[in-house]
Amino acid sequence: MKTLEGDIAMPRSPVLSGASFLHAGYPPVPSVLDAGARRLVTSGRVAIAMALRQMGVGPGDKVLVPAYHCASMIEPVQWSGAQPVFYRIDAHTAVDLDDAAAKLDGSVKVMLAANYFGFPQPLERLRAFCDAHGLLLLEDCAHAFLGQYQGRPLGSWGDYAIASSMKFFPLYEGGALISARHPLDAVRLQRGGLRFELKMAINALEKSFAHGRLGWVRTLMSWPLALKNRLWGRIKAHAANGVIDSGPDSSGGAFGFDPAWLDKRSALFSRMLLRCVSRPRMGALRRRNYLQLQQALQGLPGARPLHASLPEGVYPWGFPLLVDDAETLFAHLKQRGVPALRFAQYLWPGVDAGVCPVSCHYSQHVLLLPCHQELRPEELDLVVRSVREVLAP
Numbered sequence: 001m002k003t004l005e006g007d008i009a010m011p012r013s014p015v016l017s018g019a020s021f022l023h024a025g026y027p028p029v030p031s032v033l034d035a036g037a038r039r040l041v042t043s044g045r046v047a048i049a050m051a052l053r054q055m056g057v058g059p060g061d062k063v064l065v066p067a068y069h070c071a072s073m074i075e076p077v078q079w080s081g082a083q084p085v086f087y088r089i090d091a092h093t094a095v096d097l098d099d100a101a102a103k104l105d106g107s108v109k110v111m112l113a114a115n116y117f118g119f120p121q122p123l124e125r126l127r128a129f130c131d132a133h134g135l136l137l138l139e140d141c142a143h144a145f146l147g148q149y150q151g152r153p154l155g156s157w158g159d160y161a162i163a164s165s166m167k168f169f170p171l172y173e174g175g176a177l178i179s180a181r182h183p184l185d186a187v188r189l190q191r192g193g194l195r196f197e198l199k200m201a202i203n204a205l206e207k208s209f210a211h212g213r214l215g216w217v218r219t220l221m222s223w224p225l226a227l228k229n230r231l232w233g234r235i236k237a238h239a240a241n242g243v244i245d246s247g248p249d250s251s252g253g254a255f256g257f258d259p260a261w262l263d264k265r266s267a268l269f270s271r272m273l274l275r276c277v278s279r280p281r282m283g284a285l286r287r288r289n290y291l292q293l294q295q296a297l298q299g300l301p302g303a304r305p306l307h308a309s310l311p312e313g314v315y316p317w318g319f320p321l322l323v324d325d326a327e328t329l330f331a332h333l334k335q336r337g338v339p340a341l342r343f344a345q346y347l348w349p350g351v352d353a354g355v356c357p358v359s360c361h362y363s364q365h366v367l368l369l370p371c372h373q374e375l376r377p378e379e380l381d382l383v384v385r386s387v388r389e390v391l392a393p
């Protein structure tokens, strides 16, 4: 089916464009990378596992985790040997501290809390709660690479914080372990290997070409890419047994957690882009696109934005829309080529409405519309039009 003029698919996450590097004209934005010491690794989930290890979490311990989650938040806890204990969230996705308090026993060591969709938790209250109960706070900024709360960058409130570069940058691997409170000197990273380094650079370029961006680079690169395809076959053929695979699962958009990627450094290409891609532009355009969606979708029957407004200092991952009949809308968007996401669609076994009614409801009714910095105006229009075709025909 034809999705957009020229039949080029709308990118689900940012792809590299010539404009990705423009800084001029955009105000500076705070980022998790400003929050404290950091180690650039290959995914957010690996960073969670490394944070748990830094905190000495192991068998016999419990970790408080939100009932509203994706598997990549829970698998590292399971890997650590600790038991995940699910707490409730309220309608604003804030941690239900009464419920968390009720779950404390002597063996809870850590609280994992997520700044969902880029909107911060009431972090001063979480910090005070953890201090009062002798817990360590792990701040999950996978949806919040940019942003601040009460004048401090997100990621600086937790004992440790993690971030996911893939959700914000035109990258196919990358995450960060951050700490504003503890040194990370003892965390030593190793290289992921040549195949990994090459593959991550090539993936980013090929993805950009596939979505009709960077046409001039494509022309320049057509010959080297043909050469690469030949070389690639040779590299594969020569790879010794036991050599690490060319990329973590997470880089293919998969949800697996592979402990072999602990302590592996993010690829050079990804670390370069992390420096060069404009965070001010990313922040400004995500806010602009979000506000445009908010304006265009207000008052539609059967749906409302999860958040009534976009506070200053919030740089959203996507636009969370709470929809009565999310199935129908999701199917239509897919058919129209609009890459909506369903965060937390599959909850960990045992997490049901008895554990947290809000999480179960949001799990089935929140659709995340794209608002990233590389959407073109006609793509944002298609998002709006496609939603309206179902909700306001």
Ligand SMILES: *Cc1c(COP(=O)(O)O)cnc(C)c1O
Pocket (backbone or CB within 6 Å): 042, 043, 044, 045, 046, 070, 072, 073, 114, 140, 142, 143, 163, 164, 165, 166, 174, 175, 250
């Ligand atoms: C995606 C995600 C993670 C894991 O990040 P990856 O970089 O994909 O490993 C962790 N927490 C939340 C809330 C996420 O959405």
